[in-house]
Amino acid sequence: MGLSNLGPGRSVVLRAAFLLFVFVQSSNGGNILVFPVDGSHWVNMKILMEELHGRGHTMTVVRASSSWYIKETSPLYSSITIEDSMKFDDFFDDYLKRQIEFLKGQASVLKFFSATWEFFVMLSDAHRLACKMLERMLDDPDLMKGLQDEKFDLVLTDPAISAGVMLAKYLKIPLVLNARWICSGEGHFAIAPSPLSYVPVPGSGHSDKMTFSQRVKNALFYGLILFQDMFVVGPHYKTLCSKYFDAECDVLAYTQAADIWLMRLDFVFDFPRPTMPNVVYMGGFQCKPSKALPDDLEAFVQSAGEHGIIIMSLGTLVKGLPSDMAHQIAAAFAQLPQKVIWRHLGERPSTLGNNTMLVQWMPQNDLLGHPQIKAFVAHGGTNGIQEAIYHGVPVLGVPLFFDQFDNLLRVRERGGGLILELSELNRRTFHESLQEVMHNPSYRANMRRLSRLHRDQPVAPLDLAVFWVEFVMRNKGATHLRTDSYKLPWYAYHSVDVILTLLSAAGLLLFTIFAAIRYVCHRMCYRKKMKHD
Amino acid sequence: MGLSNLGPGRSVVLRAAFLLFVFVQSSNGGNILVFPVDGSHWVNMKILMEELHGRGHTMTVVRASSSWYIKETSPLYSSITIEDSMKFDDFFDDYLKRQIEFLKGQASVLKFFSATWEFFVMLSDAHRLACKMLERMLDDPDLMKGLQDEKFDLVLTDPAISAGVMLAKYLKIPLVLNARWICSGEGHFAIAPSPLSYVPVPGSGHSDKMTFSQRVKNALFYGLILFQDMFVVGPHYKTLCSKYFDAECDVLAYTQAADIWLMRLDFVFDFPRPTMPNVVYMGGFQCKPSKALPDDLEAFVQSAGEHGIIIMSLGTLVKGLPSDMAHQIAAAFAQLPQKVIWRHLGERPSTLGNNTMLVQWMPQNDLLGHPQIKAFVAHGGTNGIQEAIYHGVPVLGVPLFFDQFDNLLRVRERGGGLILELSELNRRTFHESLQEVMHNPSYRANMRRLSRLHRDQPVAPLDLAVFWVEFVMRNKGATHLRTDSYKLPWYAYHSVDVILTLLSAAGLLLFTIFAAIRYVCHRMCYRKKMKHD
Structure with a gap:
């Protein structure tokens, strides 16, 4: 072939x-x-x-x-x-702070409900x-x-x-x-x-291959979404409905x-x-081929030599991680021979190495498409992940909230990256995960395969x-x-009325057969008895 | 716009x-x-x-x-x-003959089962x-x-x-x-x-909008297909499995x-x-623009003048209809001012008019794409219907067997044609149906709309x-x-195990609450009683 x-x-x-x-x-x-x-x-x-x-x-x-x-x-x-x-x-920064509070320490059902409530x-x-x-x-x-x-x-x-x-x-x-x-x-x-047995509900954190207990969790999350629909989001639209629309x-x-x-x-x-x-x-x-970098950035990238570069961005919703986390990450980056470009709007961490450039904004697509790129530290927004797939760059995911864990899970399941949860993030774990993603060639090979598949579409x-x-x-x-x-009403959509009708018909049929047999037996016994008498 | x-x-x-x-x-x-x-x-x-x-x-x-x-x-x-x-x-001609026997006279459950058995x-x-x-x-x-x-x-x-x-x-x-x-x-x-509430089962003869009784019928037909799978078709493959494949x-x-x-x-x-x-x-x-007709055929088509032409073909599986039906159809055609091209391999009907040309084969696609075409009398094979849609030609359907009724139903539901069942086919009904399809402009307008939609695809x-x-x-x-x-095993695919687990858990919870309340009530009553005593 x-x-x-x-x-x-x-x-x-x-x-x-x-x-x-x-x-x-x-x-x-x-x-x-x-x-x-x-x-x-x-x-x-x-x-x-x-x-x-x-x-x-x-x-x-x-x-x-x-x-x-x-x-x-x-x-x-x-x-x-x-x-x-x-x-x-500062809405999402505040939200992130509270999320991190939840994530630190032991997980519990109470914490989960509190985070969900938030x-x-x-x-x-x-x-x-x-x-x-x-x-x-x-x-x-x-x-x-x-x-x-x-x-x-x-x-x-x-x-x-x-x-x-x-x-x-x-x-x-x-x-x-x-x-x-x-x-x-x-x-x-x-x-x-979308059968709950193989379609993971957003937020469940599962893939399309689930164990029994994961399927139970998936069903419970589906319940949460129904609740959200009916009691969290729905009422606002009901108000609109009653004021401006028909019944x-x-x-x-x-x-x-x-x-x-x-x-x-x-x-x-x-x-x-x-x-x-x-x-x-x-x-x-949104993906497109990368363009040339601005001269100063290109010079910084080239200065990395054979070691290449790492980029890190946590998206546009939050300005940055809390300073203790930023501190740990900066220290981990400082240990590396790679050059790092990090979009970080918070305070400058004291542990920052000479190899790390803090930026307010970066041409992410052009950097992901640069031949020197070794890894992408990402929060797992859909766009960033799609761009990483397009350019075939392995990902170390640090999910913050919403769909970000689910997005990163999709990359991890295909062997294109790792996930490091905020609750486990420290200098050592961050350094180890980055090393694994950069130096185990399977991550890059898998992302390149995904990139090939993504580009292989008729239109x-x-x-x-x-x-x-x-x-x-x-x-x-x-x-x-x-x-x-x-x-259709729900009972018709799910054929509940049809199933009940067919079951009733089958029941009636069985009952009639049973009654007929019983009647015949009875008559026969009666005749026998008559004979005996 | x-x-x-x-x-x-x-x-x-x-x-x-x-x-x-x-x-x-x-x-x-x-x-x-x-x-x-x-x-x-x-x-x-x-x-x-x-x-x-x-x-x-x-x-x-x-x-x-x-x-x-x-x-x-x-x-x-x-x-x-x-x-x-x-x-x-002669396999399918024999099969058709028996089908027609079934269709003639009153329909009955017995007849249906006999035809299904066949x-x-x-x-x-x-x-x-x-x-x-x-x-x-x-x-x-x-x-x-x-x-x-x-x-x-x-x-x-x-x-x-x-x-x-x-x-x-x-x-x-x-x-x-x-x-x-x-x-x-x-x-x-x-x-x-594919929910049975809006996905019609092959052979059910229904569209995606069904009444309650149609949905019941659809569910019963689904049962037939399961039966067919398990007892008609399946055993042959089970034999292969056991001889050449693993467990x-x-x-x-x-x-x-x-x-x-x-x-x-x-x-x-x-x-x-x-x-x-x-x-x-x-x-x-398979659809493609029509090509020029052979000279003799083009001359015949042009001789129709403003009245245009009708073509009729019942596909490749059967040679022709039984002679009494062909007789009725020929007589109906003879009444029309249109010219007719009819693929008919059986005996030449005695009622055949001068306006009708019998052929062994016709360039169907080129005729359907001819500007003179007025109607297509078709058995409802998928290919013929797709070609009629492609060229925007109204259809009079005469379904024989298999999926043909279902195919024609799709055209009828969209207002692109009519269906005439073999059991109702005679000179009068055939003539009336053809007139309706040709002279009510909605059929042609609808087929043209379908044609536009069909051609409006990205690839x-x-x-x-x-x-x-x-x-x-x-x-x-x-x-x-x-x-x-x-x-997945069927109970997992349909989440039966998950549903039973969640119901049991809910039951247990309710039981515990109930028992706790009962215990508390009991204690309180006991104390009261003690006091009274």
Whole structure:
């Protein structure tokens, strides 16, 4: 078998095809209403929007006046700003501090519930604020009239918070979701049956191969998600429903009625699981070849020589780790012959070695694609992991919260990295884990294999995403790809009524047979008795 | 919204991209072992093989000496012929005759079971013969040594009959299925959870929207399929298992372990339903633009003038309808101003009009793509329906047996045609149905809409199929896309053990609380009593 592996030529060819495709196909652009979620979710949305902008589509973004990342003016879009008074500044740093408190010392059921409670409060706040924002919009007749007059072709939103879903329904516009999670856990729980025996629930920390006790834990976590749905997140949407929608209003049903789900996943990253035809996997859509580094950074990288470099970033949500942890990490880095680039916004650790450069920001993609890269110390955000897979770089994961452990677990299960929990992080463990990830060649080999698989797709993920967004605009939806089964009552969906009917029928049949036999026997005995008499 | 619809330009662009892709990517071809199913299944397999041949892959086909369609010599492949003494000549015509007997007069439960029995006998024979053929191969050490020495990259087979699946397992070679059905009904019942509440079972004759009684019927049909699996088809493979495989051998598990399923479906044709990441929908992969007709046929078509033409074909399995039915149909055709081209191998009906041309074979795709076409009278084979969708031609369906009613139902549900059952077919009903399909513009409009949707895909179906075949060769399988959940015992897969454990725990908890309350009450009552005393 002599098929060569896919070289970089492939993506060039397929990109060229798509550009030609643009030329042949589109005449005028569409008109898109974007209702994003702030933070790292917005970073993802913007990548998709840049591509759509490049293809001539017009976009209007709904943002909060307090927005963290979403600028009021941009060449990409016009914006509608809704006043609010939210402050996110130190929110996640405070949250992280409390998480670390929980993680230190012995784990206990009480601690788990306390941490979960904390998470629920945070989640409830986020949804409440988004719902308030939408209420303000719906209460503004001029604004709503303006939106209706715009005749949008599409609402593009992130269902991590469902206010955009509600707005699409209110305006009766086709809906495309740019999704990593929906409010009730991963999207697939809402859109395709996902047996708990091999589909791990977000937060369970398990893979698709579970022992009996892991499956019990998975089921309990599913219970938690149902609870979250009903009592944490749901009530905010119920309030909206009762004020602005009809009696049938249900936020989960509205989400399930979306035309296309663009999932920020693929099955090189995630475990295989059932899915529906209207779910498009665009995992790694943000990945692109690395560019040259700025001169000073390139000089620093080259100074590492044969030892190569390590980069460390814990994402955009938190500014840095608590100073004692940063201290331990800096000391571990100082022991290494590698050069280290570390995105750390906190206090400068006193143990910092000469080999370590602290930065406020780094060109992460260009560094991951640099030939000198040896390892990536990451918190496990989806984007960072996808970029590590794309460039084939082994990962040492230090998960902070949310889906980060689950993301890193997917890398570890495929032999592409290790996980070091905050509760176990110290100078020695950090140093040992890094050495293992860098010097055991299996981690790099596995990440390179994942990289090859990720790049070996018929259409590049971003092109696929754009295709389906435009498909929905061309065809005014994608009804033929989505099921209406969510409209069934639960007992019908799960065939409970059918099973009970068939069991009753079988019971009746058995009873009739039994009664008939009994009657015949009785008659025969009676006759016998008569004879005897 | 001004995006123009996809013109023919798109497919040209994407084809060009794929041809470039070939150039960039492939150096040497792969070596493929093909174990096809005869009849119309082979017609499908050959289309895929022609494309693979064009891309430089070498193929070896396993065929029976009695083969109906599969030639011993071909420029496409080399062949291995296994001796057998099967005779298929009039098999399906006889089967059809008995089916019609059943259909005429009143339907009854007894008749249904009799017809099902007939079907089971036929199915069992087909599987028995294929298993015998495989046994002959496995008993021939020289042949098996030769196959092993060939170092095939891939087994390509149709799981309608699973002998090819067993061979792939025996030779330990990656497996790609070219599937419309597997022995136990549609593939998805084996590969993704498919709730009986909205996924109709093959043969049930229902859509994805069912009433309560239809859902009961659907569940009963599922029971039939389980029966078929266990007692009709299964035993033949169990015999193979016990002779040549280990104790764990299970034909369904081997099928589920396939790397890629190329399903001859898409969701323009079929109802949306859960699926797994290793299932590739290539429905309509055989469709292509029409070519010019031979001169005599073109002259005949043009002679129809503004009235246009109708074509009728009942597929390749049967030679023709019984003469009384053909008589009625010919008389109905004779009443029409349209010209008719009818593939009919039986006796020439005496009622045949001058407007009707009987043919032994017709260039069906070129006629369906002809601007003069008004309607397609079809038996409802998957290929014909896909071609009608591709060209946007309304359908009058006359289903004979197997999946044909189900296929036609999918067209009818989308408003693209009507179904006329054999039991109701006479001159009047046939004439009326044809008039309705031709003169109510909604049928044509709906078929055109389906045609647009079918052509609006990021990659053409055949290119997609070839991509995934080559993917499996490049990557020696597609393990990351398929679940291993089929290896779980049934009670674990369905979480029965987990549910019982959680219920027991909840029961125990409730019991403990109840006992504690009772104990406390008892003590309090006792104290009170003591006081009173």
